[in-house]
Amino acid sequence: MTLSGKTAIAGIGATEFSKESGRSELQLAAEACVDAIKDAGLTPSDVDGLVTFSSDSSSEIAVARELGIPGLSFFSRVEYGGGAACGTVAHAAMAVATGQAQTVVCYRAFNERSGHRFGQAAPRSDRGVTSTGMEFSWHLPYGFATPAAWVAMYARRYMHEYGATSEDFGRVAVAMRRHAATNPKAWFHERPITLEDHQASRWVVEPLHLLDCCQESDGGVAIVVTSAERARDLPNPPALIRGAAQGAGPNQMMMFSYYETDLTTLPAMGRVGETLWRQAGLGPADVRAAILYDHFTPFVLVQLEELGFCGRGEAKDFVADGGVELDGHLPVNPNGGQLGEAYIHGMNGIAEAVRQVRGTAVNQVAGVENIIVTAGTGVPTSGLIISRF
Amino acid sequence: MEGETLHDQLMALAGELTAAGERPAGACPDPVNAAMIRNWTQALGDRGTRWAETAPPAMIQVWSMPGLNPDKPGSIADRALTLLNDEGFTGVVATNCEQTYDRYLRHGEHLRSTMRFGGATGPKRTGLGEGYFVTWYQTWYSGDERVAEMMFRVLKFRPRRRSSGSHAAKGYPLRPAVGPDTRFFWDGVRDGELRIQRCAECGRLRHPPGPMCPACQATKRDHVTASGRGTLHSYVVHHHPPVPGLDPPFVVALVELDEGVRMVGNLLGCPPEQVRIGMPVEVSFQEMDDELTLPQWRPAGSPTPSPAGTETGAGARSERGPGAETAGSEPGPEVETAGSEAETEVETALHPEAAEGLPELRVELTPTFVIATALATRDFTPVHHDTALARAQGSKDIFLNILTTMGLVQRYVLEHLPDVALEGISVRLGVPAYAGDTLTLTGRVVDDRAVEVRGAVSLGDHAVATVRLKEQP
Structure with missing residues (x-):
């Protein structure tokens, strides 16, 4: 059974990406969902399932109320912050594939810049x-209180083991900003940066500079998942879900799995990669582009290694050789990623993947x-692995 | 003085006191004499054979101690200390004591002493609270000849408010949640013990701890006490954003303990640019406030800083034993509790394992030792001999007085370098040396003019000293 x-992604939608949306997170969610449903050529009454992040502030029933969805047969939430992004689509795909729902919308919407900012240090663990x-x-009392700091701990060890430098991380940021510069929807449209x-x-947080950290954004993104057969009859070319996987590693913690694992690796991502390649019957040589979660530059390098695009410790050379550029061996985040386009907890990356498969992306x-x-x-x-139908 | 701030008042008073210059201090009732020297050498464990004609230089303050005199004279700094006291700076800790010996004293010499005000600086943020450092000098004369001088510095601080309830703590804001599976760890930390969970069935060590052994699924568990040694596995230097309760930049370290588990904590006492993966580190317990102690890390072999240390970032708190904060709420030079400051930077890079390192000297601090040395230095302050009173003042027990600390530093140097003559001793004071503890003295010859001495007790460094030597003729 596989x-x-x-299933396929039949529609994508989004609000504008800003630093201050000026409206509620629920409104952003509703707007993004309506946009995606329209893109799929459907109406809210066609939707019978909703999935979001555990950390989203707008409940499924609240979004259903706003959209006028008459009823829900499936609703689900996915845990662990931005790790949930592709998981929402995986849950939706499972629900549709097993007949629990016909059409499921995955959404994520927040005022992450003008409202609660994840990058700020919480005064105490509540x-x-x-x-x-x-x-x-085990971490907050030492002022070890931000995602940047937690990632920096891995990054320092990675530098030590493989001789990677801050410039190696910086080249990722430069590439993402170059991609964003030609994407009118990106916050950093026409604002590229140099390595200097x-x-x-x-x-x-040393060894991370400000420009190793992705921006903070207000906005929402929604993705419509339905069966592959149904998607074929809808207006946009379907983006087939060939692989959908979640993963946690050994002795996994939220963002500080420092205690028994090799800090230069991301075992959870390695597990996801293995599952995806197996499900899709594909390998690294079979994908022409990649959307890699880029909240912090060092983990883009480690992901290239975990997913098999290069060997351990080789990602810095892969990037330095221009490998992630639009004309490179593996263009990464042609939309500019979260460093360049917007930080919508990874959901804008899924939308970009769909556009790339449809052939409609600005940086196609x-x-x-x-x-x-x-x-x-x-x-x-x-x-996820998404393919042309 | 209406409208004037405390700071203005204090600065004005300091100016007035400084301008008043040198004033006669209490008399030296007895001439330099063999009986007091014998008492002193016996109490401190000094062999004493060398003092047939001269007096131990570190005894200098003993000659002018008022003893049990009910009308004992105040200190030149009393007005400044009282002003601070009245304005809520009720805590006091001695931070520095520096003695300079112009020459050794001969038996039979009659001495007199003077005091002069040295200044008040602040306000400074310290681990104990906001405070002012107050400095004064005492000078001893034989006739008109100056024979010795002492600089003494205390921190008068506004104690941090004590919390009323466990969750109403107004202290350090970053507090761990403590649950049934982790309480043993935090209990250990409070007792100065770093505990690692051990499976009672298969013996596997585990950190962070949890209720079930991942190797054998047993729920029976106990713990071992870690050696407190490890190496730095990775680290970060936090700059931004602001973290409540801490001053950036500060270092967060991932330490691999000798026992094999890893722990996260702050690395203290090491400038960020000197941090290296692989460096040996050792645990250090840092009291964040009245209720929370955190296990922290320092470069192995580095001295524990002073309680009032003005290190930046995560280090700006006291690493010390209980009681120091409340001990001695009355001003005066006789009040001796733990304390120090970084204003006068004493270079303290002690490396006991270095080639020129001196052998270790262990002094068992029995109650008899603490009391006998206090009395032999004519110090009758109750916290040095009355256990009940010391505890009532918030101390764990009676503790060693500073005159003895100075004497032990002298004893240590002269036992190992019998041919040198002392020019002075500068001590930065740390945690209290309580009765029942062991004071371990280690040292290193810096060059032919200086020896560094570190006196450590179980709570950390009690004193870090630089002993200056006279030029050899």
Whole structure:
């Protein structure tokens, strides 16, 4: 039994990406969902399932109320921050493939810049005596309180093991900003940076400069999942879901799996990659482009290694050789990624993958038959392989 | 003085006191004499054979101690200390004591002493609270000849408010949640013990701890006490965004313990640019406030800083034992509790394993030792001999007085370098040396003019000293 090829993404939608949306997160969610449903050539009454992130502030029933969806047969939430992104589509695909729902919309919408910002240090752990609260309690008291800091701990060890440098991380940021510069929807449209800009940007948490960290955004993105057969009858070319996987590694923690694992690796992503390649019957040589979650530059390097695009410790050379550029060996995040386009918790990357498969992206990579998409790293994560029908 | 701030008042008073210059201090009731020297050498464990004609230089303050005199004279700094006290700076800790010996004293010499005000600086943020450092000098004369001088510095601080309830703590804001599976760890930390969970069935060590052994699924568990040693596996230097309760930049370290598990903590006492993966580190317990102690890390072999240390970032808190904050709420030079500061930067890069390192000297701090040395230095402050009173003032027990600390530093140097003559001793004071503890003295010859000495107790460094030597004729 396999999920591969049974479902497809029929519609994508989004709000504008900004630093201050000026409206509620629920409104952003509703707007993004309506946009995606229209893109699929459907109406809200066709939708019978909703999936979002556990961390989203708008409940499925609230979104259903706003959209006028008459009823839901399936609703689900996916845990672990940005690691949920592709997981929402995986849940939707499972529901559709098993007949639990006909058409499921996945959404994520927030005012991450004008409202609650994830990058700020929480004054105290209010998570209490939960398992997650316990995890944070080994880290927060030391002022080790931000995602940038948690990723920096991995990055420092990666530099030590493989001789990677801050410039190696910086080249990722430069590439993403170059891609964003030609994407009118990107926040950093027409605002590329140089490696010198990267090096001159202030420290956030050494070894990460400001420009190693993705921006913060307000906005929403929604994805419509339905059966492959049904998608074929809808207006846009279907983006077939060939692979959909979630993954957690050994002794996994939220973003600090430092205790028994090799800090230069992301075992959760390795697991997702293996599952995706197996489900799709494909390998790294079969994808023409990749959407790699880029909240922090160092993990783009580690993902290239975990997914098999290069060997351990070789990603810095892969990137330095221009491998992730639009004309490179593996164009990564042609939309500019979260560093350049917007930080919508990885959901805007899924939309870009769909556009690449449809052939409608602004920075279209020629001949994209298959594309791999990943979700937040460091946390338990997820991934997709999307293919032309 | 209406409208004037405390700071203005204090600065004005400091100016007035400084302008007043040198004032006669209490008399030296007895001449330099063999009986007091014998008492002193016996109490401190000094062999004493060399003092047939001269007096131990570190005894200098003993000659002018007022003893049990009920009308004992105040210190030149009393007005400044009282002003601070009245304005809420009720805590006091001695931070520095520096003695300079112009020459050794001969038996039979009659001495007199003077005091002069040295200044008040602040306000400074310290681990104990906001405070002012107050400095004064005492000078001893034989006739008109100056024979010795001492600089003494205290921190008068506004103690951090004590919390009323466990969750109403107004102290350090970044607090761990503590649950049934982790309480043993935090209990250990409070007792100065770093604990690692051990499976009671298969013996596997595990950190962070949890309720079930991932190897054998047993729920029976106990713990081992870690050696406190490890190496740096990775680290970050936090600059941004602001973190409540900490001053950036600060270092967060991932430490691989000798026992094989890893832990996260701050690396203290090491400038960010000197941090290296693989460097040996050792645990250090840092009291964040009245209720929270965190296990932290320092470069192996580095001295524990002073409680009031003004290190930046995560280091700006006291690493010390209980009681120091409340001990001694009355001003005066006789109040001795843990304390120090970084204003006068004493270079303290002690490396006991270095080639020129001196052998270790262990002094068992029995109650008899603490009391006998206090009395032999004519120090009758109750916190040095009355256990009940010391505890009532918030100390764990009676503790060693500073005059003895100075004497032990002298004893240590002269035992290992019998041919040198001392020019002075500068001590940065750290955690209290309580009765029942062991004071371990280690040292290193810097060159032919200086020896560094570190006196450590179980709570950390009690004193870090530089002993200056006279030029050899």
